[in-house]
Amino acid sequence: MNNLPRQKLIILFTIFVDVVCFGIVIPLLPFYLEEFQATPFTITLLFSAFSLFSFLSSPSLGVLSDRVGRRPVIIWGMVVSAIGLFIFASANSLWVLFLGRIVDGLAAGKFTTLQSYMVDISRNDKERTQNLGLAGATFGLGFMIGPMIGGILSNISISFPFWFTGVLALLNALIAFLFLPESHHNKSVKQFSINPIIPLKKAFVDKKLRPLYTTWFLFTFAFVLSQAVFSLFAQKVFHFDSTVTGFLFSFLGGIVLVNQAVLLKRVWLKYFSESKLEYLMMAILSIGFFLMATKINLFFYIGILFLGIGQSVIRVVITSQAAASATPQTKGEVIGVLGSIMSASMAIAPIIAGKLFESEPYYPYLLAALFCLAALFISTKLKFRKTKFEEDLTLPTNEI
Template sequence: GAIFGIAFIVGPVFGSLLSSISPAFPFWFAGELATANLVGAIFFLPETHNDRKKGGKINFNPFVPIGRAMKDVLLRSRYAAWFFFGLATSMLQAIFALYLGVQFGIKTTLIGFIFAGMGGLMAFNQGILLKRFWLKKFQESFLEIWLFIFFAVAFLLMGIGNIYIFLFGLVINVFAQSILRVVISSRVSGMAGKEKRGEVMGVMASVLSAAMITGPLIAGVVFEAHPSLPFVFGALSLLAAFVVMKFACKPGQEKYDQESIVPEVL
């Protein structure tokens, strides 16, 4: 997460600078980076799960893991909360630059630097504060539930239309989002166990992808009605995630509170 935050700093700055050469140039540059990433993954990422049962039948039906996920009492509430989380964040990503331009008249280059600042906060929060403050002061089960409230409040503050309140809400947003992303995914990974971890994280990725499809569609429609409405819908989505996590998690899940599932970063 911290490494992603560092990339989040560099990426927008490069994007804004490269766009001054040509509007299409950042896409070509990103495509070349993605190709290099593919080559690196093929040749330099070793298999980590070598202790597999031999002779097992592989089912290529993509709906089988999803069906199992819906029956998994231990994890399905977290899948639902993860969907609402992705819905809110994708709505924000879809209209963020538009909102800054329409509401405050901020230009592309400055928006790139705002993204860079968000990445710096994200890296600082996940790389330093997560281990040295958040996990020392609070249990993981507390963070993965109550931070949704702070996240929702941040959305409402950002939609008010005042630049100073927007920036204050943005800081809360970055802190809440970066902690939730790590804590939820790490706890789900820890609960799944070694045999199901890959499948479960694949389901998490599928759920997030579904949210990333739905969120921008909603954000675009409501933004046309009023620029602040996507923030209201995002807050409602996060409140729904809070309700799911608060009231739908089974008591058996609390046994994981004693485990340090969140990886030590930096």
């Protein structure tokens, strides 16, 4: 246990650098693709290509991390991600762009392995939720800084940030190789299968987990609908350029950072049970998406605020509940399924968002609000909770 603070520091730094890379890339994609005369629908197809291969790889990487450990999967993922970014940065045609995003998508499951690492070093249920919140806060910090770096670097050239991100991913892999210890010592002995459908099928056969996974799918679908057209919406409706859009993403990341680093422990987990938090945050998200759909500048900013608060808490609560349901030998698999479900949303939702955006820019946000309302309805009506989450306990102040 004496090495625990060092482990936590190293893994949080690894998460931070990984998310900075992600934060640099995402806001700049539409502007980079303008160089290739890509339509909004093509842009969303590119998002979907990344997500489709993330969907296919996440469950398998989760199972693999249960079998061989978290560390090798994390390092492998960073190296493959760097290769994908270099391909993307050097592209001279659309098909090469798609190839780059596909390769990067194959490595995207590493983030759920990073979450599994945080679960591994947690000593109890309360610490698990807090550690996942800390990982989320680190995500927020990285997503706040990444877009700012990307916006600044894009002034050199629109492709330069992608080269920079590839180098950063390789450096992160090197740091993990040199300093990141293994966290998973209760290795799974079951045979590894590359077939991603096996863990997904197993997950949805589980009657206790199925409602949780359904709620997670609706939430992630709504979130991805909004994010897939965020840069396009800001550009078309408010005429924001790449620099301003990057700062908007940073604003969102800042909200996530404050919410998960400070408010999660001191407010949300102090005064609400996890089940009630899920209901409250789904409602907040619904309101936020409706506000963003109004196309009114002030309401758009308030909607971003609600989006940052709602989605960052829901991610932690659902991931924590999923981890609590798993054995030490299957935590990577269960969290990997969550990542795969999110990737499925990221594969499908951008295509729908792109088509809706071409009809009317605010339609994706209206649909996102409706999906959150559906998730709220399911989570309240089905009342799925594992026993430890059924008790409306709030964490005592001295334990937070």
